Amino acid sequence: MIPCLDVADGRVVKGTRFVDLEDAGDPAELAARYARAGADEIVYLDISAAADRRGTLLDLVERTARQTFVPLTVGGGVRSPAEMKAVLRAGADRVAVNTAAVVDPALITRCARRFGRQCVVVSIDARSSAGSPRRWDVVIRGGRDTTGLDAVDWARRAVHLGAGEILLTSIDRDGTRTGFDIPLLRAVTAAVDVPVVASGGAGGPGDMVEAIVEGGADAVLAASIFHRETHSIASVKQALAAAGVPVRSVPAAP
Secondary structure: OEEEEEEEOOEEEEEEOOEEEEEEEOHHHHHHHHHHOOOOOEEEEEOOHHHHOOOOOHHHHHHHHHOOOOOEEEEOOOOOHHHHHHHHHOOOOEEEEOHHHHHOOHHHHHHHHHHOHHHEEEEEEEEEEOOEEEEEEEEEOOOOEEEEEEHHHHHHHHHHHOOOEEEEEEOOOOOOOOOOOHHHHHHHHHHOOOOEEEEOOOOOHHHHHHHHHOOOOOEEEEOHHHHOOOOOHHHHHHHHHHOOOOOOOOOOOO
8 A cells, every 4th residue: 555745846746637736745744644554655756857857856855765664666857877876875765767767768777787676666657548448658747748658568668678666657547536547457467577556546445456456456556535534544454455455454553
């Protein structure tokens, strides 16, 4: 169970389909709260770094890492092994690459060789292709640019190049709370042999169960339902456990 912190201008934000962003709080404070509540991991995405053509805000990553005692994955603004090293030194356990990997696919291999593929997450933002219900296009720069790449083919190639995990976001479902894109999940999980994290569309515990049981995801990520306190991490884990999905127990309140 992975809460996601989409960070812009130093604040956690949440919107719908990557637009209409609203302030959701301080990243370090939210990360600490979610870690105490039983999160298995935190994902921190600097969503404006690629569009602004700048690096990750390392001071914010460091401050967030100091507040958490669960694995931290950081993405946004990493374009070289040197920048990945800086993010890892700031406290990240894994680093996600998205736009930079599409522009320079060999970046995946260079980073995997230097830091190990377990550190390299390829984040894929996918949008349904017009006129083709079984094709999803890869988009980059925060959903602004269409690449022409097929999401399933790109996931397969990214793993071949050295990705140790795929973070798969449906832009069509992002922030809508209408459930994950199960056909997209099934297509990608069938194509790769590394963990796939489902993102985009979580509306409640039932959606999380479906993403894992029906979609084949290894983990589920959500933002708005936790930021707005619609559901708790504990309630999601209870639903997963009831469906027979192995979960780490939520720590007892002090």
